[in-house]
Amino acid sequence: MTMKKFLPVFLLILARALLIPIALEASSLYSPTWGFSLDLPEDYVYVEGDGRDRFSFETPDGACFDIVVYAATSQRPAPYASIRALANDVQIRLSSEGDTSFFTYQNNEAAILELFFPSPFDGGRSVMIGFGLALELEAEPGKPAPLLLALAYGPEWREDLLLLHLSALDSIAPTAEDRLCPGPITEFSFPRETRQRMAIWGLGEEAWFYPVDEEASQWLIEREFIVLIRYAESADWVEAWSRYYRAVYRDSYERLKDAAFVIERKLYTSQNDSREFAGRVLEWIQGFTYERDFSGSDFVSLVSAVLDGRGDCDSRAMLFALILNQANIPAAMMVSVEYSHAMGLVDLPGSGARFDFVGKQWLVAETTAQVTLGLIGADTSDPDYWLGIFLDSQLTPD
Numbered sequence: 001m002t003m004k005k006f007l008p009v010f011l012l013i014l015a016r017a018l019l020i021p022i023a024l025e026a027s028s029l030y031s032p033t034w035g036f037s038l039d040l041p042e043d044y045v046y047v048e049g050d051g052r053d054r055f056s057f058e059t060p061d062g063a064c065f066d067i068v069v070y071a072a073t074s075q076r077p078a079p080y081a082s083i084r085a086l087a088n089d090v091q092i093r094l095s096s097e098g099d100t101s102f103f104t105y106q107n108n109e110a111a112i113l114e115l116f117f118p119s120p121f122d123g124g125r126s127v128m129i130g131f132g133l134a135l136e137l138e139a140e141p142g143k144p145a146p147l148l149l150a151l152a153y154g155p156e157w158r159e160d161l162l163l164l165h166l167s168a169l170d171s172i173a174p175t176a177e178d179r180l181c182p183g184p185i186t187e188f189s190f191p192r193e194t195r196q197r198m199a200i201w202g203l204g205e206e207a208w209f210y211p212v213d214e215e216a217s218q219w220l221i222e223r224e225f226i227v228l229i230r231y232a233e234s235a236d237w238v239e240a241w242s243r244y245y246r247a248v249y250r251d252s253y254e255r256l257k258d259a260a261f262v263i264e265r266k267l268y269t270s271q272n273d274s275r276e277f278a279g280r281v282l283e284w285i286q287g288f289t290y291e292r293d294f295s296g297s298d299f300v301s302l303v304s305a306v307l308d309g310r311g312d313c314d315s316r317a318m319l320f321a322l323i324l325n326q327a328n329i330p331a332a333m334m335v336s337v338e339y340s341h342a343m344g345l346v347d348l349p350g351s352g353a354r355f356d357f358v359g360k361q362w363l364v365a366e367t368t369a370q371v372t373l374g375l376i377g378a379d380t381s382d383p384d385y386w387l388g389i390f391l392d393s394q395l396t397p398d
Contacts, residue, residue, distance in 0.1 A: 028243075034069050034146060035138050037179055039171040039243060039250075041164055041227055042236035063154045063161045064128075065168050069137070071146035078144050083134045086147050087111040090132060103191070105184045106174070108136040108145070112188050115153050127156040133169045133184055148174060167227045170220070171247065180253040180392065182216065190216035200259055201309030202287060203266050207259035209303065217301035220251045225297035242389050245333070249318060249391035252302040253326075256319075259306050260326035274329050275348045279373045281323050282344070282365050285316050290368060313342040316367035320344035321391055332362065338385040343367065343376070345388065350374065353381065357388035 030037040033052055040057060044065055049055035057065040070086065072078040080086040087100045091113060098114030113132030118124030130153025139145035150172060152165035170183035182190075192210040199206050224247045231240035267280040289310040292298050300311035302319050311319070317333040321344050324331035330347040334355055344365030345355060352374015354361040364376050 028246075031069075034071075034148070035175055036135075036148060037173045037176075038067075038150075038168075039246060040065065040168050042231055042234070042240045042243065044168070059164075061154075061161070062158055063152070063164055063168075064130075065165075066149075066151045068149045069146055070149065071137075072144060078147075080147055081144075083109040083111050083136065083147060086149060087113055087132070087134045090134075090149060090151075101188070103188050105135060105187055106178055106181065108174070110135050110184060110188075112185070113151075115151065116156075117153075119155070128153045129156045129159075130154060130162070130165045131169060131185075133172065135172065135174045135184060138175045148172070163223055163226050164230070167224060167247070173250075180250055182220075182251045182254065183247075186216055186220050186251060190219065198307055200262060200306055202284060203263065205262050205266055207262045207306075209255070209259070209307075213255045213303045214301060214307070217248075217251055217255060217303045221248055221297050221299050221301055224248065225299070238387060241335070241387070245314075245318065245335075245389050246391055248299065248302075249322065252318070253322060255303055256306060256322060257326065260323045263323055264327045268327070274327075275350050275373065277327065278324055278329060278346050278348060278365070281320060282367065282373050285320055285367050286370055288316060313368050317342040317344045317365070318391065320365055320367055321346075325391070332357065332391060333389045334362075334364075334386045335389060336380070336386045339380045341368075341380055343386075346373075348373075355383055355386060355388065358390070362388070 028039045043059045044057040047056050047058050053069045055067045070079045080089065084102060091098065091100060094115065094117040096115050096117040098116045100111055100113045102109065102111050104110065111134040115128065115130045115132055117128055119126040119128045130151065132149065132151045135148045136145040137148050150169055152168045154161040154165070166185050170185035172184060173179040190212040192212060195208045195210055197206040198209045224244050228240055228244045231237045234240065263281065267284065268277045270276050287309065288305065290312060291300055291310045292312045298312065300315045302315060302322065305311040305315050305319050314335070321331035321333050324346055332345040333342055334345055334357070335342045344367055345357065345362035346365060347360055348363050350363070353364045353376040355364055363374050365373055366376055
């Protein structure tokens with residue numbers, strides 16, 4: 001199969017400035033100069049750049065990730081007038097044989113590039129393959145938008161890196177608002193067009209969803225699970241696990257925004273009692289059908305959980321946190337390898353079992369047993385066996 005035809009078929013198969021590191025090894029990064037952020041897989045290492053507009057990363061097994069920002073300065077106009085001009089020029093300069101597809105991301109022009117070009121590392125004797133992404137960044141009033149170009153690529157024979165490339169590119173959020181929206185690769189693969197009303201399980205209420213939301217969300221989960229498996233024997237497995245949950249949460253947040261509002265309106269019976277609301281959300285989620293699927297990620301998408309009332313402990317705990325966060329009640333989740341379990345966390349006053357995480361005593365929420373907020377089984381109560389997970393990559397503590 002030629003690279004020119006590779007990307008559409010590949011996606012079809014799967015479907016059916018200064019960068020500040022938020023954590024040294026876990027590559028959650030933010031550019032205060034340009035306002036974009038990204039959440040790279042764990043073994044990418046910064047190798048070179050100019051500290052503002054150009055950054056390059058590599059992994060030990062040959063994956064490369066380059067970022068360049070093109071913008072007008074007081075001395076010169078913008079190098080490219082449009083995303084289309086930038087994408088076309090990149091393919092020419094790389095001597096790439098890949099195709100380019102243009103699409104809209106968050107109401108702005110964007111492009112995804114198939115890369116198939118002579119390797120710069122051996123004089124062109126071998127070939128590099130991968131993908132590129134061109135996006136508009138936030139513009140200052142009266143000025144053209146800066147353009148971001150990201151290239152993720154590796155040796156042609158390392159086709160096992162292709163999902164890693166897509167994961168890295170999909171982690172880019174061009175603006176602060178985009179960090180809790182589906183990533184550009186997922187949006188390109190599953191464009192959202194016309195919303196429709198769907199029933200929320202067990203509440204007698206409906207909310208707006210896009211017909212592709214379930215499929216797109218599960219596609220991202222399975223892709224990120226394959227990336228996560230790369231780190232099963234790595235010293236970075238904890239960071240990789242955290243990144244996996246962040247990616248799922250980011251993709252789900254906007255998809256469930258209307259549903260979370262409807263759930264809040266339905267269950268928030270007392271304006272001043274956040275704990276009562278959290279308890280009602282917990283009770284609703286505890287009524288789900290417990291479901292596991294060991295053939296893949298073993299994670300039910302949050303969209304499916306809300307629509308069908310099903311899921312295991314991971315999806316339930318994350319859904320609990322998402323609904324409370326959207327109601328402006330700080331929430332997170334905790335997971336345990338030893339206990340093979342996950343629970344919700346919420347920052348609320350009152351009695352109950354608590355978990356010490358980033359300087360706070362979080363109230364524990366057991367989502368799979370019919371118990372009240374703050375209760376936890378004695379057989380899963382050792383805090384040394386639990387790992388706290390912040391779900392918004394830009395809020396991850398130092």
